[in-house]
Amino acid sequence: MKVAVCIKHVPARDSRLRIRSDGSWVEERDLSWEINEPDLYALEEALRIRDAAGGEVVAVTAGPDRAGEALRRGLAMGADRAIHVASEAFTAGDAQVAARALADALAPEAADLVLTGVQSDDKGYAATGVMLAEMLGLPHSTLIMEVRLEDGRVRARREMESGWFEWLELPLPALLTIQSGINQVRYATLKGIMGAKKKEIRRVEPALADGSPTVVEALAFPSRDSGAEIFEGDARGAAAKLWERLRRDGKVR
Amino acid sequence: MSGEIWAFAEERDGAVRPTSLEVLGAAQDLAGRVGAPVAAVVAGGNAARAADALAARAVARVLALEDPSLEPYTPDAHARVLREAIEAESPRAVLFSHTYRVRDFAPKLAAALASPYVPDCVALRVADGEPVFVRRVFQGKIDATVRARGARPVLATLQNGAFPADAVRDGRAPAPIERRPASVPPDAIRTRVREVFEGVKDRVDLSRAETIVAVGRGIGKKENLAIVQELADALGAEIAASRPVCDSEWLPMDRQIGSSGQTVAPRLYVAIGISGAIQHLVGMKGSSTIVAVNKDPNAPIFSVADYGIVGDLFEVVPALTALARGGAS
C-alpha cells in the first residue's frame, strides 16, 4: 500500500499577521510556521494505514524553501520519504496552481491512496484535494472521518451538515480529503527526529506553465464597525463592567 | 445564449435549499450590474418541483438538468452533468452556495473546465464591468479581493449567510423551464453511497439552554476546563465547545456548536477563547446576546459579539465566576 499525503506549510494559527505594504499578501518575515492542521490528521491517518497494511507513506508539499520544514516534521512523525515541489510562485498561485504541481509530482508515484486535508488555514480554498483528484483521474470524497481499506476498495465515512454522516465506497486508487478530528495525532519522538535526517527529500521544479487562473489584488483587515462593545480595564474591572451591563439587560441575576 | 450569470440551486427532497436563495439574489444583483441575464440551474433525479419554484423568481430561464444518476448525490455525476451544461452554454459566471455538497464537486468541475474558481466569497463587486470577488483568508481574519483571469466561465461559491436571502426578486410571469435530460453512463460514477445516518442519536440538546458558556482552543488543555465549568455552574449554564476542543476529546462531540455540530440561539452565549471561524458562527450567531472573551482584538468573534473583553481568559473567567457567585448569594 503506497499512501501519498499532501501537507502544507502555513503560518502558525495565532500569528500576528501584517499585510505587505503593496497589499499583495501577508508579510512572511518573522512569522512562525506549522503544518496545516487537517494535514496533520491526514498524515496520521496515512501512517496508521501503513502500520496496519505495510507499504510506505510519501509526504508531498508545494511551496518555497521554508516549506521543507513541514516535510522534515512529517518525516520525523514517521513518513518514509518526501517530495518538495519547490517554487516561490505558490505564494501568489491559487488552488489550481498547487493542485497542478502536486499532480505532476504525484502522477509517476501511482499511489494507491492520496490523502489531503480538507482546507488550508491560510488560503482556505477547500479545493486543492478535489482538483488534484480530477487531475490524477481519481475518484474522491471529502470531509472524511473514518477510513477502512478492503480488497481493492476503500470505505470512507463522510461528514455532512449538522451531525449527519454517510458511508461511501470507492475503488482504489482514490483520493480522500481528511477532516480534523478523525484520529488523535502522534507527536514526533526524539528517535523519529533523529531518524528523519537520513530520509530522502526529493526536490522537484514545477512546470507552472499557465499562471494562476485567479489573482489576489489586495488584502485588507475587515472593518469591525458593527462589532462588539468592548469593556476596558484590567480583568476584574472589565469583568465588573460587563457583569453590570448583563444584569441591566436582564441576562444574568 | 452565452454570457449569462448562472445561480446553481441545490435541491434536497424536491425543494430548493434556503442558502440557494442567497445565491439567486446575489446572481440577480451581479447580473444587473454587469448587464447580463440570469439563469437558475438545478440538477437532480427529478428536479421538476424545484424548477417550478425557481421559475417564479426574476430569472430569464430555469435549466433543469435531470438524470436518475444524480440520485443519490455523487461528485462524479454532478460534476459531469454541470460540465456538459457549462460547455454547451458558456455562461459568464456560475454562482454556488459554499455547502458541503458544493465543496465536494465544484473544485472538480473547475479543474475539468480549467475555469477560475473563487470559493467562499463574502461580497461581490463590479469594477470595469468585471466581477470582483471578496473572500476571507487566514481563518476569517483578512479579506482578499480576487479577480479571475482569462475567458473561461468563472465558478464562485458564496459563504452561507453572507448574502441576504430576502433580496431575491420574483418575476412578473413564470420563467421558461428548459428540461435537459442528461445521460451519465453508469461506469462514470465511481463512488457508491452505502448508508446515510445521524451521528449521535441521543445527544444532549443544547438548543433548549437559556445560557451557554462555550469554550475554544484558547483554553489550552483539558485540565484547564475546570475554570470554564465553574463559570457555567455559577451561571446555571450548559457548557459547549468549538470543534477543536471536541476533536481533542476534551469535551464530548455532542457539545460541539457549529456547522458540523449543534445550532443554538440562547438568551446569552459566552464564547471563551474561541476565534469565531464561520463554521462556528453559523451555529450560534442567532443567540440574543453574545459575549466574547479573547486575547486577540482582531478575532472575528468580536464582529458578531454584542459585548467583549479583550484579555486573558485565565484572569477574566475567574473574575466573572466570582461575580456570578456573588450575584446568586
Ligand SMILES: Cc1cc2nc3c(=O)[nH]c(=O)nc-3n(C[C@H](O)[C@H](O)[C@H](O)COP(=O)(O)OP(=O)(O)OC[C@H]3O[C@@H](n4cnc5c(N)ncnc54)[C@H](O)[C@@H]3O)c2cc1C
Ligand atoms: C467543514 C468544516 C466544518 C467545521 N465545523 C465546525 C463546527 O461545527 N464547530 C466549530 O467550532 N468549528 C468547526 N470547524 C472548524 C473551524 O473552522 C475552526 O477551526 C474552529 O472553530 C476554531 O476553533 P477555536 O476558535 O476554538 O480555535 P482557534 O481558531 O485556534 O482560536 C483560539 C482562540 O483563542 C484565543 N486565545 C488563546 N489563548 C487565549 C487566552 N489565554 N485568553 C483569551 N483568549 C485566548 C486566540 O486568540 C484565538 O482567537 C469546521 C471546519 C470545517 C472545515
Ligand SMILES: Nc1ncnc2c1ncn2[C@@H]1O[C@H](COP(=O)(O)O)[C@@H](O)[C@H]1O
Ligand atoms: N501548497 C500545497 N502543498 C501541499 N499540499 C497542499 C498545498 N495546498 C493545498 N494543499 C492540500 O490541499 C488541502 C486543501 O487546501 P486548500 O484547497 O488550500 O484549502 C490542504 O489541507 C493540503 O492537504
